[in-house]
Amino acid sequence: MIREVIVTSRSPDGESHIAPMGIHVTGEDRLLMPFKPSRTLDNVLATGVAVMNFTDDVRVFAGCLTGRRAWPLVPAVTTDCPRLAGALAHAELRLLRHEDDPLRPRLHCRVVHEGNHAPFRGFNRAQFAVLEAAILVSRLHMLPTEKIEAELAYLRIGLDKTAGAAERKAWGWLMERIEQHRRGSP
Structure with missing residues (x-):
């Protein structure tokens, strides 16, 4: 199954990055497959963490793809990586292993914390x-x-x-x- 989410990551120097991504759900693990080049890829490889943000605000998805990435962030609970302030829910991820690929590397991650912040009422x-x-x-x-x-x-x-x-x-x-x-x- 693939979940369409917003991934937040942070560079080693503390710069946050927000990107839409389809995340593969495989049991307890999550598989990120960003296309190269990718700031998300670079950040996760450098820090070993990321956050999956579940939102029904489609402006965040469209905004990230059109140069509008200034969405409010707040600290996550267990990782040094922020989450979307307006997320309905989030899952904090730790990198387990990395499989390199010239086009789409595979980042195998484990959920280390989940939080629910508001109800999901469905998409129209x-x-x-x-x-x-x-x-x-x-x-x-x-x-x-x-x-x-x-x-x-x-x-x-x-x-x-x-x-x-x-x-x-x-x-x-x-x-x-x-x-x-x-x-x-x-």
């Missing part, structure tokens, strides 16, 4: 659409334009029917990023 279709669009944005360099356009057209149906202000803002950020990609801007 617009939130789902933003999450899927965020995944597309993270792969703009790998996917054909036709696939991106077809998937966005389908996702827009649910967005148009159920979006609130937060989902519209997040969607707008992602569409701006896609337009930049189309124009060849970084």
